[in-house]
Amino acid sequence: MSKEHFIAMSGSYGCIPDNIAAFEKRIDAVYYLIDLFELPRYGSKAGDLRKTGYVELGHDFGADYAEIEECNCSHHEIHGEGSKEEVVRDDNLG
Ligand SMILES: [Zn+2]
Secondary structure (H helix, E strand, O other): OOOOOOEEEOOOOOOOOOEEEEEEHHHHHHHHHHHHHOOOOOHHHHHHHHHHHEEEEEEEEEEEEEEEEOOOOHHHHHOOOOOOOOOOOOOOOO
């Protein structure tokens, strides 16, 4: 049986996403993108991402958008590295 998973992706409009990672839980995909783009956790962009699974970024972030998609394929490995790895929490805040 295929297992539901969530794909976090980001990139430029009209292009293949620059960055893709698959997660078992939607919230992990959300936090992955929040950490990747260093979005304020309780800011409006993080809020958009949580609520809608989509956020517009911009040049400051190096990507036009970030998005989370639900997927049911049986080989989530195809979505790229990172799916098996633990999401790095920001526990070294310099
Ligand atoms: Zn998939």
